[in-house]
Every structure is written in C-alpha cells, then in structure tokens.
Amino acid sequence: MKGAVGRICGDASPTEFSFIVFDPKSVRHTDYIKAWNDVDGWVMAQVVDIKATSDISESEILQGRNVEKELYLAKAVVIGKRDERGMLRIPKTPFVPGENVFKAEEDLVVDVLGLEKDGIYLGLLDDTQIKVNLDLNSFVQKHCCILAKTGSGKSYTAGVIIEELIEKGAPLFIIDPHGEYATLKEPNRNEGELERMEIFGVKPKGYSNVMIYVPPNSPFVDRADGVLKLDGTNLTAEEIVELAGITSSTSQALLYQAIKNLKDRNYTIEDVIQEVESIKHNAKWALLGHLEKIVEAGLFNENPTPVNALLQKGKAIVLDMRGIPPEHQDLIVSRICHKLFELRKRDDVPAGMIVLEEAHNFIPERGMGKAVSTPVLRTIASEGRKFGLGLMVISQRPARVDKNVISQCNTQIILRVTNPNDINAIKRGVEGLTAEMVDEVRRLPPGTAIVVSPELERPVIVSVRVRKSMHGGQAVNIIEKKRGFFKAGKKDKKKDRGLKKREKSFFEKMFG
Ligand SMILES: Nc1ncnc2c1ncn2[C@@H]1O[C@H](COP(=O)(O)OP(=O)(O)O)[C@@H](O)[C@H]1O
Ligand SMILES: [Mg+2]
DSSP states (O other): OTTEEEEEESOOOSSEEEEEESOTTTOOTTOEEEEEETTTEEEEEEEEEEEEEEOOOHHHHTTOOOGGGEEEEEEEEEEEEEOTTSOEEOOSSOOOTTOEEEEOOHHHHHHHHTOOSSSEEEEEETTSSOEEEEOHHHHHHSOEEEEOOTTSSHHHHHHHHHHHHHHTTOOEEEEETTOOSGGGGSBOOOHHHHHHHHHHTOOOOOOTTEEEEEOTTOTTGGGOSEEOOBOOTTOOHHHHHHHHTOOOHHHHHHHHHHHHHHTTSOOOHHHHHHHHHTSOOTTHHHHHHHHHHHHHHTOBOSSOOOGGGGSOTTOEEEEEOTTOOHHHHHHHHHHHHHHHHHHHHTTSSOSEEEEETTHHHHSBOTTSOOOTTHHHHHHHHHHGGGGTEEEEEEESOGGGBOHHHHHTOSEEEEOOOOOHHHHHHHHHHOTTOOHHHHHHHHHOOTTEEEEEOTTSSSOEEEEEOOOSBOOOHHHHHHHHHHHHHHHTTTTOHHHHHHHHHHHHHHHHHHHO
16 A cells, blocks of 8 residues: 555554564654554554564575565554544554554644644654644643753753743743853854754744843853842841851851841841840851851842842843852842742732753752752742742752652653663653653753653654754853863962953853
C-alpha cells in the first residue's frame, strides 16, 4: 500500500505491536506512526525500539552483509485516538498482523498528544516539522521547572519561554544571579543561530519592554534601568545572622535579645545597632562590627523601591544580581518574593510569573543547605497557583532542589542530565517518565528537551527553537572567567580597578 512504512507481524495486542520496517532509514526510534484497528479505525502509536536481525547462518555472516536477508523489526506502543468528545481512547481489540503501518500525519500527532495550535512555542517535535506549543495559562499559573546539567541549554530554553511569555504580555519577574537575561533587549546576532531561524520559523527580535534592575551594591549600577532599594525594616534575627554571616553563638544570642526588646515596634537596622549598644556585654563589639557591615553594604533605603513595580502588565523585570554576594542575593529574593506574594494576594499586582535561576541556592532540598528565602518560595510553590503567581524553577542540580517544589511543577522540562543523584531526583519528582525516557535523558544532545505536562498525553522530545533575542549565557562565562583570573591578585587594587574597566568595556562591546 502506498506510503506504508511497515507491516504488523508476530503477536499484536490492543496496546502494543511489532512491525517489519520496509526501509530502515525511514523509521526511527521515538517516531509517531499509525495503524488501522478494526473497531477504532486509525490509532496512533510510538516506536520504542528497533532491531536489525537476519536469518543467515554464522558462517554466512563471515562473507559480509546480505541485504536480501536483513530484517528490521520495530516495537510500537499504542498511544490511542481521540473520540468524539475529545477524550483519548485506547483500543480494546488487538491490532492485526498483516496490517500496514504509516507515519502519523501532523494533525493526528497534534491532536492525540494534546499539543496546542497556539500558545508557548517551545520548538519542534523531535525529527519533525511539528511545532510544540504549550498551554499559556497552565504554564504561567501552575509552575514549571527546567532541569539539566550545566551547558545543556537551561538558560537558553528559559530565554525561549520568556520571549514567548513577553510576547503574550505575561508579567514576569526574573531573578538572574549571573546577569544572563539583560540580553533579551538585543536581537540575536549569533550567525549559526540566524542560519537555523528558518527551520523554526522565527526572526531576530529584541524586547524593549524588558527592564533591568540591580541592587544598590551592584558593580553594574550605571547600565541598569533602575536600582532596587530594599526596605530594611523589621529584619528578623535569622535574616541578620545570614546576611552578616554571624557564626558566634554569643553574638547570635545578643542579637536575638536586642530584637526581642524591639519587637513591639517597627525597627530599622540602625535601631538594632542602638539596642545592641545599650547591652552590657563585652561580646557586643563583635556583633556591632557585623551590623555596621550590613549598613555599609547599602542594600536598605528609607525610600525603598515599590515592589509593585516588579510585576507589571506587559513588562519583564530582570533583577541582575551579578557581583552580589550569595547571602545578599538570598535576602533580596526572600524579601522581594515575600512582598510580591502579599501584593498578589491582595490583587495589588497582576497575575504573573517569577523566574528563579539557580533555584538550588534559594530553595535547597532539606539537609542540603539553608537559605532565608526558602520558606517564602516553598509557600509560593504550594499556594502561588491559587493566587495566580507562578514559578519557573531552573537548576543544574535537581537533587539539591527541594523535591516538593519540583513535584509541584505542572510543566517539567528536562534537558541532559547525567549525575546519578540528579537522575534519581528526576525519577522521583517527575511523574509519567518511563524507564526508557529516563535513559533518554542521559543521551539528550544540547538544546533537546523532554517535556512532561498533564496537558500532554505523553512526554515529548522537543528540539528547542533558536532564540529571537541574544542569549547572554556565553558572554557571562567569559566575564566570570576574567573575574576568576583577577581574583588571584586581589590585593592589588590597581588590578581590581583594571578588572572593572575591562568588564565595562567588554559589556559595552557586547551589549552597549
Ligand atoms: N536550543 C538551542 N539552540 C541553539 N543553541 C543552544 C540551544 N540550547 C543551548 N544552546 C547552546 O548551548 C550553550 C549553553 O546553554 P545554556 O542555556 O547557557 O546552558 P545552561 O544549561 O548551563 O544554562 C548556549 O550558549 C548555546 O550556545
Ligand atoms: Mg545557565
């Protein structure tokens, strides 16, 4: 029969069958195919295995290949067909040996898998021209995670999704520890990527509705659109301990005492200092030193940036925290997310999404580190969707991210992962991944993702599209290498200043 790629053979059931492949080059692992079922008509299946066999004897093998006698046998698992109500139906009667097998056409694949006609365009279904669009609302409001080892395309994929969300007008707040997202403003100029744009049907584009905020102690204040000044009132003792790195238990005890004395009113860090000064204890001087350092860092301001500026209709706000110490980053994230969630609950900011890069630093798995931002992020993960506040959690160490947070994510995007602990975390946290898919995760080439979502009937393999805007990841790597290089000679102030100059001119060349 015309167009057939194979024929069913051997034992066939309603849920799986094997077929002889006519042309071994035309049928591949993970291909979508269709076969006729006497009761249900055309039903879609997926190739899960292909084997080459031959019935020539071992002595004949010594003569070399005998193409006439080669046989290619594929195994297919039935996915089903949509009934009149749009429900997926798996046949109850077996497929019949001798029936022809065909490639599934685009409409059938889109319909059976549950892909959207419109939505967040992530890329092409592996080895096809079929666009993978994900449902916008479920994406923004029900959390998503992107997990993969370093260099496999997490930030790039996040960039693709962010572009789509910006175009749909979804308010975004992007927590960017490495300063990789400022380049969303610039159209893609990467030659290799420009060449591949036609395949994906995209054109270069920069986004002018992206705004870059930096903390006041950032080395990049001069090129930001705004400085994020934090409200420093009523810092908890835990926050101060982490912020200042206070390890001495005596200092901690004095701090708890001082804050307890202040408890009934709103207090600033200066009030805490005054309170500690009034304590009669020799250990107070060490504590005061720590507290002064917090003041000097200049994170806090009497006129803090209104947090409702960070989640706005039609805007993506990037909080670029490059060059900010981790303990400051953690506190900033904690304070901002806490306030954003409060505002969202009162409907004082629109529904939107918080993008969290390096999530393992902010919501570590229990027993794998501590962060003051953890409680609020856990709350947003478990309650955010009720209030229309979504999270996009990105991490290269799935095993080190709070596993509850990963399992709360509706859409899970997994790129290449090889570390056995991380693979185990993915097996635990991602429902619906078969053992075969888990094996696949180890082999995924860069830029290829497995996407799991309740809206999709099966996990799908997606070749992530090229970015319309410039990807910032690579540029940052170069800057960080330079910084690392100069760290060795840190005592030399001249060199330090030289570094700042170099970073500036480099940045300006790239993005300025
Ligand atoms: N879908 C893609 N298309 C083209 N290049 C990609 C794609 N995904 C990743 N890359 C390339 O791989 C590099 C590493 O990706 P990146 O997202 O920065 O990795 P990480 O997982 O460490 O965040 C990028 O600089 C980019 O060149
Ligand atoms: Mg990255």
